[in-house]
Amino acid sequence: MASVAQSGEMEVRDLVQDASLTPAQRATLELIRLPNEERIIHASTLRAQIEFELEKETVDLVDRLEEPLWVSKRQLHAVNSCEALYEAQEGEPFEWRVPMTRGQIFHKCVELSVHLSPKRTASELVDAAVSGIISRGDGLAEFLLGLSDVERAEIRSEVAALLQTFFDTFPPLRRAWHPTTELPRKVSLHRGKIVLQGRFDLTVGRPEELTAGRVLIELKTGRSVPHHLDDLRFYALLETLVVGVPPALLASFYVDAGRVQVETVDEDLLRAAMRRTTQSIERLIELRLGQTKAHKRPSGACKWCPVAGSCAPGQAWLEEAATRGAW
Ligand code: SF4
Known part of the structure; x- marks a missing residue:
């Protein structure tokens, strides 16, 4: 055997x-x-x-x-x-942002695709995932409900496209x-x-x-x-x-x-x-415990860092990146 x-x-x-x-x-x-x-x-x-x-x-x-x-x-x-x-x-x-939301809905869709039978299309999975998240009533649900219809539709469309790419490129998962x-x-x-x-x-x-x-x-x-x-x-x-x-x-x-x-x-x-x-x-x-000073290590994160305005190494990095055309 x-x-x-x-x-x-x-x-x-x-x-x-x-x-x-x-x-x-x-x-x-x-x-x-x-x-x-x-x-x-x-x-x-x-x-x-x-x-x-x-x-x-x-x-x-x-x-x-x-x-x-x-x-x-x-x-x-x-x-x-x-x-x-x-x-x-x-x-x-903590604050929800649209890119994180996309990731969360995408992960939920993959989870549903593994466990739901019969198989659903990408759009059906996105609908099921969004409804499930909204019914939880948590912070992400509130964030989604606070968006406009257009913003929610854009998120749905982007996640459905990502999911279709996933289905086209990742092998279908078998129970075995x-x-x-x-x-x-x-x-x-x-x-x-x-x-x-x-x-x-x-x-x-x-x-x-x-x-x-x-x-x-x-x-x-x-x-x-x-x-x-x-x-x-x-x-x-x-x-x-x-x-x-x-x-x-x-x-x-x-x-x-x-x-x-x-x-x-x-x-x-x-x-x-x-x-x-x-x-x-x-x-x-x-x-x-405050036994050490936090190291400042500039990187692409300086672009959205909440304390960038008061951080000298961060400002220097941002200025240099702007002249280099880093993004
Ligand atoms: S701005 Fe300063 S604190 Fe913020 S990520 Fe850059 S180096 Fe770190």
Whole structure:
């Protein structure tokens, strides 16, 4: 009798040979599948080892914390880019903006497309996603209701177009691949003093005993930037700490371009993610306790930074960028 991995592998092989796939779907599928013989079998002690090392590296820091420190990919990216911007944003109330709204509706549509049967068209999925979000009555619902009919129609049209590109370039998801959407992961260190958390956009496959098999896929509605790799490596760490087996592959799928970038997960990658996470936790704690000055690191973010007007390095960068014609 075929194992879970073998039957999944056969399904994938069948689909690769499926003549109805577009060249883009076939190319994506080839990249997000890892043949059985290339899947790594990990040590059963890996999870405990990583947890032990993460706690050992942060043990001197937790005593300084009065409130738990919640760490997600956003905080990790923030302290590895402009810390002054991070502090400015922490002090500001969260506000929905149209580009974020598009991303949220798109993710909801993908979620519905995986779980709704029979299959719906892109426009039907957008309608279902928008109705579902509005009926939640949360901040995003209020933001959507506060827009004009024209603005809402524009968002619907843009998301439907993105979704159609996704369907044309991403292989149709089969139940046998065990797809999941919005899979949450939470890891508590030092009895809840530090909490690492994340939510994976889309996963396919799953581990079998100690053999890696899950592919974590982040769906990107914007352009490719280097920190997307770091975000996914952090997710690989979370997956290992929760499940005990790392994912097999990490993938960023850029919906506009219909292209995927993948990385294989091994122990070196996990160690790099661990180093970045512990160093970032240290900075986050120091910043929270006011024991250090936030570093200013100018970049394209200066363009929309709320404190740009009073930031000398940011102003200098903006002036230079304007003369270079950076955008
Ligand atoms: S203007 Fe630029 S350098 Fe200054 S705080 Fe904002 S993002 Fe950082």
